[in-house]
Every structure is written in C-alpha cells, then in structure tokens.
Amino acid sequence: MDKNKETRPNMKIPPIVSLQEWEAARQKLLIKEKELTHARDSMAAERRRMPWLAVEKEYEFHGPKGKKSLLDLFDGRRQLIVYRAFFEPGVFGWPDHACRGCSLGADQVGHLAHLNARDTTLVYASRAPQADIARLKKRMGWAMPWYTITDSFDADFGVDEWHGTNVFFHHNDRIFRTYFINNRGDEAMGSTWSYLDATPLGRQEKWEDSPEGYPQTPPYKWWNWHDEYAASPDPKWAKVLDQALEELNLDK
Structure with missing residues (x-):
C-alpha cells in the first residue's frame, strides 16, 4: 500500500494515447527542442564575440x-x-x-x-x-x-x-x-x-561559429576517459570516429 497516496495532490494527467500518437507528439515537440538547441549555440557564438x-x-x-x-x-x-x-x-x-x-x-x-x-x-x-x-x-x-x-x-x-x-x-x-x-x-x-x-573559446570544435583563429578540433575526437587524457589517442578509437564523422558529415 502506498503510504503517501493520501497526501498527494489530485493530479490532472495528460491524455493517454497510442504509440503512434505519442510519437507524433514527440516529433512535434522535437522541432522546438532543436530550435532551442540552435538558439543556445547562437548565444554561445555571440558570447565568444563579447568585448573583454x-x-x-x-x-x-x-x-x-x-x-x-x-x-x-x-x-x-x-x-x-x-x-x-x-x-x-x-x-x-x-x-x-x-x-x-x-x-x-x-x-x-x-x-x-x-x-x-x-x-x-x-x-x-x-x-x-x-x-x-x-x-x-x-x-x-x-x-x-x-x-x-x-x-x-x-x-x-x-x-x-x-x-x-x-x-x-x-x-x-x-x-x-x-x-x-x-x-x-x-x-x-x-x-x-x-x-x-560560457568561455571565450567555447567547446573548441569545428562546427562552432567562432572568430577567426580560435582553436578548433573535430567534434568527439578530443573526448576521452577522464583518467586517460595524458595518454596518446587510441588509433582504433580515431578510426571509429573518422568513419562515424564521415557518415554524419560532422567533420566538414
């Protein structure tokens, strides 16, 4: 028995729908979520151009x-x-x-x-x-x-x-x-x-809109386990990333 049931407010929950209806609603919201992500990227790009x-x-x-x-x-x-x-x-x-x-x-x-x-x-x-x-x-x-x-x-x-x-x-x-x-x-x-x-250099990845001369490297390639940044990049990992980036067209 739920001991907290009596103290919980009577919630008005959203409609219960089919999988197809749920997915359609999610796709509709996803458009706005992507707009928000791009707006956040644009704000960060403007921040990198702030005077010091x-x-x-x-x-x-x-x-x-x-x-x-x-x-x-x-x-x-x-x-x-x-x-x-x-x-x-x-x-x-x-x-x-x-x-x-x-x-x-x-x-x-x-x-x-x-x-x-x-x-x-x-x-x-x-x-x-x-x-x-x-x-x-x-x-x-x-x-x-x-x-x-x-x-x-x-x-x-x-x-x-x-x-x-x-x-x-x-x-x-x-x-x-x-x-x-x-x-x-x-x-x-x-x-x-x-x-x-929040920093002037940003994430320092090639997809970012940054001023000329700012350091940038391909996305994902600098990511590492937190205890292995001092080690040389794993050639197998680099090969996997090269293939993935080529397929996703993120490194161009």
Missing part, C-alpha cells in the same frame, strides 16, 4: 598551499571559471554546510579533467578559512579547487551578496573578464558543456 574587460587590480586568495594570485588560479591554462559559493559565518548551515543552493550546484559539477583538456580551469571561492573548506569538501565528496577570498574580489565582480560565475582569460600576460553568469543562469552550470559554452 581588463582586470587591473591584484587579488589574493588563500589555498591549501598558501597564498595565490588570480593568475595562479588559472593553473597554467588560458581560461578560468570562478564560482563564488557562500560558505562562511552568517550563511545558513555554517559551519557544517555551505549554502544549500551553492551545494546543490557543487553536487552537479562534472569531472574536471574534461575542462582541463580544453585549456580551462574551474575553481570555487568563498570567504571561509581553508580548514573549513577542506572539511566541507571531504564531507561532501567534492574535488574542485576551492579558495578563500581575502580582499575585494567578490565585491568587484558582483558576487559579494549573491552567488555567480565569472569567466576570465589570460592573454599576453594580462587577465581579462570575459563573461558573468548569475541568478537562474547558474542553474545550468555543472556540465562540461555548460562551462565551455
């Missing part, structure tokens, strides 16, 4: 190994994504938990090796001391680098009172702010694709 804002100030963070500059957070890569998570005194849940919304987002972050393979680093930043951050990460099973904000970084980049995702690029010994996502825009963050779509 030079970061003129020096910022200092604390990490597990001591002081770090904003440049240090790039970890040798060109792109940096910084999510400001609320974990500090005064936040509901302290000291056992970070903000519930920020924690829900952290639970969705994919394996960072895939971002790293596209010259991109993701980090979290809060005002909590490193000892508390280390304890929280261990409890929750989170692996992303997580730094302590020590100065006006959060106020300068619009994340002192609310969460948000800032994107930076390192070019010719300078750092630039390239994009900013907050409010409900952060709901989509977590997957490798959503993070790459």
